C-alpha cells in the first residue's frame with residue numbers, strides 16, 4: 037500500500053461531515069508523484085497548495101475581466117473595479133473588520149509589516165523609544181523594526197519565551213513602558229506553532245496606550261480571525277499560505293490610524309490630485325495602494341477565502357488539530373526525536389530534531405520518499421538560537437492532509453534512523 | 458532506494474560520525490570561516506602553512522552529514538600538498554559533485570564517494586562548503602565565506 041492511497045477507516049469516522057478524500061480532489065497538485073511515491077505535502081507553513089477554484093479564478097480573471105481598475109470608463113474596467121472591491125468586502129468579512137476601507141491589499145505579510153513600520157513607525161517612533169516584539173518572530177517581523185530602530189535611534193526589545201516555546205506573559209507586560217511605541221507580535225509562530233495569547237497581550241499593550249501589529253501569516257489559514265474581537269490595531273497576512281495565489285496579501289488597519297498615517301509608496305491610484313506644488317492623497321484604502329495592484333491575485337484570494345468558508349474554518353481547524361495531535365504522538369514516540377515547540381496552544385506545526393542527524397539530511401531522505409517538509413531555521417534564527425540548535429525539521433498541516441500521511445512521515449523518520457544507524 | 462545510498466555512502470556516514478582532523482592545529486597560521494545560511498552549516502578551516510605547502514590542516518564546526526564528511530575527507534586529501542595541488546583537487550572535486558565531469562574520479566581516490574551528490578543539486582553546497590572555506594584560508598582572506 038502506498039502512503040496516500042487509502043484513507044484509514046478511523047479517518048472518516050473521526051469527522052462524519054469532513055471528507056478529506058473529497059477535499060484532496062480539489063487540489064490538482066496532490067496527484068503529483070515524487071521519486072515514484074505519492075506526494076506527501078507537509079510544507080504548508082511555507083506555502084499551501086491551491087484548489088482548482090483558485091486556479092480557475094486566475095484564469096477567469098484573465099479570460100474575461102482583465103482591465104486596469106479605478107481608471108477607465110469602459111465596460112471591462114468597471115467590471116474589474118467592481119470585482120476588486122467585492123474581493124475587498126470578502127476579506128473584510130473574513131477578518132470581521134468594521135469597514136472595507138480598513139483592508140489594504142499588499143504583496144504579502146512582509147510588505148504589510150514594512151508598510152506599518154515605514155508609515156506609522158516613522159511618525160511615532162523616535163530616539164530613545166522602544167519597539168517590543170517577541171523571541172518567536174519570523175524575520176519579517178524583526179527586520180522591518182530593526183531598520184526603523186536603526187534609523188530613529190530607537191531600541192528593539194524582545195519578550196522572552198519558555199522552553200515549551202510559550203511567551204512569558206509577565207515578562208512581556210514588564211517590558212511595556214512609557215517608551216514603548218509599537219508592539220509587533222506573531223499570532224501563530226511559524227517555527228514552533230505556538231498560538232500567542234493575543235487578546236491578553238493586546239489588552240496589556242492598550243493599557244499602556246501602545247498599538248499592536250499582528251503578524252497573522254500563520255494564523256489566517258488555521259484560526260478564525262476577528263480583528264474587532266482581538267481589538268488589534270494592525271493585522272497582516274499572506275494569500276499564498278491560505279490556499280490563495282502568491283503575490284497577494286492583506287493589511288488590516290484600524291481606520292483612525294490608517295487615516296492619520298502618511299502614505300507608503302507614491303504613484304497612481306493613491307492620489308486624488310497632483311500638481312507639481314502639492315499632491316492630495318486618495319481616501320482609504322487607496323492611499324496605501326499605489327500603482328496597478330495584483331488584480332488577478334485579488335480574485336484568487338477571494339476564491340481562496342470562499343473555498344475556506346465553504347468548508348468552514350472551524351472544521352478546518354478541528355481537522356488540522358486532530359492531525360497535529362496524532363503527529364505529536366506518533367512522531368514524538370520515535371526514539372531520538374525531540375519536539376521543538378510544545379506549547380499548550382498550538383496550530384498546525386510540528387518542529388523537531390533527531391539525535392545527531394542534521395535536519396538537512398533528514399529532509400533529503402524524506403524527499404526521496406515523496407515527503408515534503410521544511411528543514412532549516414524557518415526564517416526564525418533567533419528561535420533556533422533560543423533552543424541552541426542550527427535548524428529543525430518542520431512538518432506543517434493543511435486541510436487536505438491525512439493521518440496516512442502522518443504515518444508516512446513517521447515511516448520516513450524511521451528510515452532516516454536506519455540510514456544513520 | 459538506490460540513489461539514497463549513492464549519496465549516503467558508508468564512508469561518508471562514517472566520516473560524519475567520526476570526523477578526522479577535527480581540531481585546531483597548534484601551528485595554525487591561516488584560517489577561514491565558512492557559512493551556509495540556508496541550513497546553518499558553519500565550519501572553520503585551520504591551516505599550518507609551510508611556505509607554499511600545507512603542513513597541517515584541521516577543521517571544526519557543525520553541519521549536515523555531507524558537509525561534515527566532506528570537510529573531514531578534504532583535510533586528509535590535502536594534507537602535505539602544495540597550494541596549487543590542493544586547488545587542483547578542489548577543481549576536480551567540484552566537477553565531480555556538480556556532475557560536470559567524472560573523468561577525474563580515479564585521481565580523486567577516496568573523494569570519489571561524493572559522486573552521488575551530483576544527483577542531489579541542492580546538496581552541492583553542503584559538499585563544497587569546506588572546500589570554499591579552504592580556498593579562502595589559502596588566500597588568507599579575512600571575511601567569512603558564504604555559500605549564498
Ligand SMILES: Cc1ncc(COP(=O)(O)O)c(C=O)c1O
Pocket residue numbers: 081082143144145146147174176177222224225226251253254274415
Ligand atoms: C510568521 C510569518 N510571518 C511572516 C511571513 C512572511 O510572509 P510572506 O513571505 O508571505 O510575506 C511568514 C512566512 O514566510 C511567516 O510564517
